[in-house]
Amino acid sequence: MIGIEEKQLAILVDKAINEMLSEDQAKLFSYTKKINHPNIYSFLQLAGDRKLTRSFWSSNSNDVTILGAGQAVTIQAEGQRFRSIENDWNELLKRATIHNPFEKQGTGIVGLGGFAFDPKKESTHLWRNFPAGQLTIPQVMVTIVDNQCYLTFNMYLHTNDHGFQLMEEYKELESYLLGESNFLKQDINMIEKKEVNPQQWMHTVQKATEEMKTSITNKIVLAREIRLRFDKRADIPSIIRKLLETQSNSYIFAYEIDGDCFVGATPERLVKVEGNKLFSTCLAGTAPRGKTTKEDQKIAEDLFTDPKNRKEHDYVVQMIRKAVERYCTNVDIPSEPQVYIYKTLQHLYTPVTAKLMNSNSIFSIIEELHPTPALGGTPREESMSFIRNNERLDRGWYGAPIGWLDSNNNGEFAVAIRSAMIQGTEASLFAGCGIVSDSDPVSEYEETNIKLMPMLSVLGG
Template sequence: MMEVKEKQFTAELEAALESVQTDQKDKLFSYTEKINQVNLYRFLEKAAQLAFPRTFWSSANEDFQMAGAGHAFELSAEVSGSRYDQVEQDWNALLSDAIIYNPYHTSGTGVVALGGFSFDPLKPRTALWRNFPSSHFSIPNYILTQIDGDYYFTINRFISYEDSYASLLEELQNNRQTLLDNRGQQNDTSVLRIQHKKEIAPDQWKKTIKKATDVMKNTSIDKIVLAREVRLHFNQAANISDILKRLVDTQSNSYVFGYEMGGDCFIGATPERLVKVKDDEVLSTCLAGTAPRGTTVEEDEQIASNLFEDPKNRKEHNYVVQMIRSTMETYCSEVSVPDEPVVHQYKTLQHLYTPVRAKLKKEHGIFSIISGLHPTPAVGGTPRQDALAFIRDKELLDRGWYGAPIGWMDSNNHGEFAVALRSALIQKDEASLFAGCGIVEDSIPESEYEETKIKLMPMLSVLGVD
């Protein structure tokens, strides 16, 4: 650290330890400083060398990324009925006692919790997701934040009244020096390749689609989203930081995330925001109604026009908009919704898009909105509870965190969550990939199967597909 910053840090650490010893109560100490540019992916590699579990977030359409190392504190709730409330209560309790030095109040600095939820807490967990609870958030020991060209480094350390100041200072300074040192970076010349790819029960998945269409012909269910799994085996252990970088480089307009637990890492590049909160400003977006991109500008524009005018896609899109509006009106005021959608274009697909903006009511937080929105019709179906019951009973897959809320929140009252689509659970030299489709009464199983193959391609392309 520079001399001035060094003096500031040591003074804040000493004061924090004194507060903990005086109150005889353990507390979270958080210290943020502005630093020179540091490579986030190199930071993640250094974190792995120090045996720290890693977290990562990159926001769509914004110059904002975070890389985390370690778990200074963990928030987890297995109780299905109140897991959102429990995490929020524990988060608020943690902040109420925390000792925070952060003169910047910039998003992703100070005390930051990154994490997510499982898709359905009532679905029995299988061995595949053994390391990922129904909900889990971690406050990393060290966070590197890059926003609008500026870099910040945050230290979070849970301090006990029995801790020694000298040993604390040495530990934090040594880890800081290691994590922020970009020297010695070497290009990895080894190439990740897929040696074996296994589709998990594709014929049974198609039969489940037939069951879903039969149910919809005889009930009030309009849509059921069904997902499937592909299992990969690589020629070597996957390099997580390298995969995250390739996702950021290739999947524009997507939220890229990584969350490591017990040696497994859940990663993905999803286009779908669930909710963003900054102070009391709330933004949710509806992304429903899909078409491919064209091979020429003229064809692209024609496909977009057809998508915009298509009654079926507009009806599906409007249903999601009204669901989001209803949730917002429950927890917010000043809800604003455009009269009609626009077409947003991504690398391989284009979607109907409508933003929904509002003001958060004082008695509610970001988890209130998440609890109202999840699962959206895009990942569950409609009506919600009937579709969920079918998925829980008939879908072969344990979705784990796939299709569920994943994101972050900080002590500045900022936070953002996305829907964990286009994702993979990486387990050293193996991985499970997930993709799903919205099934309606006239869905054709083979066509839905082909659609999932397209949705799997973004992740396959960064994992060594030939």
């Protein structure tokens, strides 16, 4: 039985369909309303049970959490991926009908997704379902912002659709996803761990140090992979729950395509935009946590004064400054970093704030910043060329921008590190580190082990 609200919505949908008749073009219809807080794990589990594609995002300050189920529209790109997706996104919004009286961050039409680290490198079977760039606008989306909860549903309308029929289908889906699923956290046990060519990776590190002694290249970031096998199929809602419990000051993300799920807990923001306000982060230089407060403080002091880590961090600061100044005014970057403490690691951290100039978008900033020296190296072209020709790993979306943007000119993208590609009963985990001319391959290998810990512990390692 359709209620008063659904009847009113059906009328709005029919009005949007009638407006399309003269245009002869499909369009997106989006409606947002306030709801009580649902069980987010139940929502994700029920979406998975119905084979709906799932998306998840939680910012490191917990100010925005987004859950997506299903695909109303998917935007993909291969070549000029940032500009192509920006153009398609803008065209989609031009034709869309949006009913959103709240206009809070992450409400209205929201695209969630990400990009490949280097589309010029040939993709392998591991990333077969993940294109060079993709944004998904979910059918049903829950946004938690400012301690309030909003439900948005999106429909891609065609001229032969009927409002009341669509409302019946939507009401059934909403009732199902917001129902209780008796969600139980399912732990998985790792039964096999395989390091992918560690000796070869250390040999590549040595080769990179030799390259830097005879070239203009100052830093090359090299990543490696480990493969895990579990005793049963990995449960994505349980993994997200564990990440939220253990990595609370990181960005938690999950993005699913055709059953494969890229999931992670990254400390590194690439860019955040609120209207014309821009925020970015310089994060480079890593050390472990101590076992005691005194040991923690000593490690933090050593990290802050270590020449290699300070040099690596400064590369990132200077590059981000140059990129942001090209598109922004009022750029504010502190002269020295601070040590930011996470659950298992410590990092050198410098915040960046600025005002975005007119006509520039979050895509402009992403294209200018990616990859930062923290994930590629410096100079960019030379370091990327070395990675492309020598690194055996297919990074896919690892180390690349992942996040969201909305129809209210807000958005946030993080750098997808501390991450894993989950495929049923198997997973690939990734970690990298910045190589400079005096890097020691064994020490760099140990640093990647430290960086693998957050995801490894969540996945039963």
